[in-house]
Amino acid sequence: MYLLRCLVVSLGVFFLLYAAFSGLLAVCWRFIKKPANATVLFALRVLPMFAAGAVVLLFTMPSFLYLEPHAVEEEFGVSGLAMALCGAGIIVVGVVSMLVAWLRASRFVAACTANSRPLNTDVGVPAFEMSCAAPALLVSGVCRPRLLVSGQAAELLNSSEMEVAIQHEMAHVRRRDNLKKMVLRFCRFPFLSGLEREWLTAAEMAADDAAVTDERTALDLASALIKIARASGGMVAPELAMSLVPEKGACLSARIQRLLAWQRPVSARSPYLRKMAALAGLVAVAVVVNYSWVLGQMHEFTELLVR
Numbered sequence: 662m663y664l665l666r667c668l669v670v671s672l673g674v675f676f677l678l679y680a681a682f683s684g685l686l687a688v689c690w691r692f693i694k695k696p697a698n699a700t701v702l703f704a705l706r707v708l709p710m711f712a713a714g715a716v717v718l719l720f721t722m723p724s725f726l727y728l729e730p731h732a733v734e735e736e737f738g739v740s741g742l743a744m745a746l747c748g749a750g751i752i753v754v755g756v757v758s759m760l761v762a763w764l765r766a767s768r769f770v771a772a773c774t775a776n777s778r779p780l781n782t783d784v785g786v787p788a789f790e791m792s793c794a795a796p797a798l799l800v801s802g803v804c805r806p807r808l809l810v811s812g813q814a815a816e817l818l819n820s821s822e823m824e825v826a827i828q829h830e831m832a833h834v835r836r837r838d839n840l841k842k843m844v845l846r847f848c849r850f851p852f853l854s855g856l857e858r859e860w861l862t863a864a865e866m867a868a869d870d871a872a873v874t875d876e877r878t879a880l881d882l883a884s885a886l887i888k889i890a891r892a893s894g895g896m897v898a899p900e901l902a903m904s905l906v907p908e909k910g911a912c913l914s915a916r917i918q919r920l921l922a923w924q925r926p927v928s929a930r931s932p933y934l935r936k937m938a939a940l941a942g943l944v945a946v947a948v949v950v951n952y953s954w955v956l957g958q959m960h961e962f963t964e965l966l967v968r
């Protein structure tokens with residue numbers, strides 16, 4: 662019963678914090694200057710879920726275990742129970758949503774590779790030529806990604822365009838973009854789809870940047886994007902896949918313009934990352950110094966919550 666009470670309190674606090682952090686992010690996102698860095702955008706998007714989880718693990722559970730007497734049998738209020746149910750619901754829906762996306766991607770890869778021939782490439786992941794009618798080039802799979810190239814795409818692109826297009830896909834593999842998409846499935850929240858779209862655009866541009874080494878490869882990649890986009894249609898990729906030209910390709914013209922105006926990138930760290938790291942460091946130091954006081958405050962808060 663004691664541990665069940667601990668679980669109810671933890672889930673209730675998790676729900677409150679997750680909803681508050683996500684709501685705050687949704688409001689702030691409308692007003693802040695949009696960062697263009699894919700890593701920063703992804704960190705911002707998953708921050709509410711991980712911050713709420715961290716607070717529960719580091720403060721709510723320890724405060725209950727250290728400060729709540731075993732002998733006391735308090736009754737939970739309706740609101741406390743409702744919040745705990747909502748917290749459990751968020752976790753269950755997130756896990757089911759991740760599993761469904763993963764299963765769809767696995768079935769898609771299994772169906773594609775069953776009717777395709779292996780390609781002899783040294784890109785580091787198994788590669789297959791699919792026999793589908795649409796020109797497509799994508800990586801799918803989270804744990805064991807597969808590079809899938811349709812016969813149409815192989816006919817459409819010349820060798821240098823194909824090489825840089827494959828490098829673009831391999832950048833998605835190195836950056837674990839399909840895993841990130843799966844984490845986003847877990848953290849679903851209304852009003853944050855704009856931030857997710859922004860991350861997806863930034864992830865495509867980051868993969869373009871990783872694939873391109875000079876003006877010639879930039880032009881080859883721009884040409885590959887145009888050829889595939891013009892001839893595309895027919896194949897629907899699963900959610901946990903990164904295509905060369907995503908179906909919802911709103912960023913396509915921006916990507917092509919960037920490639921046509923390609924300039925050697927100057928390596929500069931995002932000021933957002935430095936600011937976020939500095940803020941996290943300050944908060945961590947303040948919390949460590951005042952840990953027992955924070956536990957006491959958290960315990961008082963949870964007492965109010967469950968009544």
Ligand SMILES: [Zn+2]
Pocket residue numbers: 829830833865868903904905906
């Ligand atoms: Zn891509």
